[in-house]
Amino acid sequence: MGQARVPVKGPSGEVSGAEPAEGTAGQLAAKQVNAQQRTATVVSIELLGRAAAGDHGAFGEIYSLHKRRIYSLCLRMVGNPAEAEDLTQEAFLQLHRKIATFRGESAFSTWLHRLTINVVLMRLRKKGLQLISLDEAMEPTTEERPGRSFGADDLSLTGAIDRMALQRAIDDLPAGYRLIFMLHDIEGYEHNEIADMLNCSIGNSKSQLHKARLKLREALRVHSREEGQR
């Protein structure tokens, strides 16, 4: 029954996330990013006034400080490098337009992160993607019905998690599930924030995240069984 205990930090020692939620180990992990964000923020604040006043050099420095985070965020959200570049460009264009409105009520990096999420969500909506599926939320399939009980055979998700299999499983998630999984489990947003972003109820956000995780677990178990048969 050995569990794969995965270190919380990524290979680069960085953990992605914005405003982390309370509670789980994963969410606590997301909090670690704050220290890194604050370091970047101190430097950025020094430039904000000049950038807001139209100093292109200052804006370029802000880009250099935040490009990695913003591009990576876009790439995680859409999974496509070309589209991620386009979204990063749009995010920094929006930043250029709105930078004078930043009032310092949150960390600059957090503000920029949220601005970028909004850019991504707007793009997804324009593409006609249903960001949250009420049908999926209200009519769970047999396999994911919460009340389903399971036997001993269902237990196994043992050993190390196959990264490729997990990546495929995430890619295969329905769009709405994937979006909420990314926002909550990867980016560290809380359900009330996600509900606000997606115009859905907090319960809906929780329900879809749970189903997303169940789907991933099921996919990994199927993969594990198939590997075991080889």
Place this chain on the structure above:
Amino acid sequence: MSEQPKSMTCAEFQAQLPEFIGSGASAAGHPHLKECALCRELLENLETIAQAARQLFPEVEPPDELWEQIELAIKKDEGGEG
């Protein structure tokens, strides 16, 4: 939701799991988990998956030429405003 019957079934507990998602601390102390290895395992699995998923998305550098494109877009934007 704070008072849970000790005889809660797995189905009943799992029906409440979405509520616990994102509040792992309260779920971890749930009475049902103390007596049910299956649900404990399920919860641990789900958390392990979430942690493993975070490692799949390390930060990466955008292409160098992206800044040039952004500069052009900004100039165009400013030109449009002016």
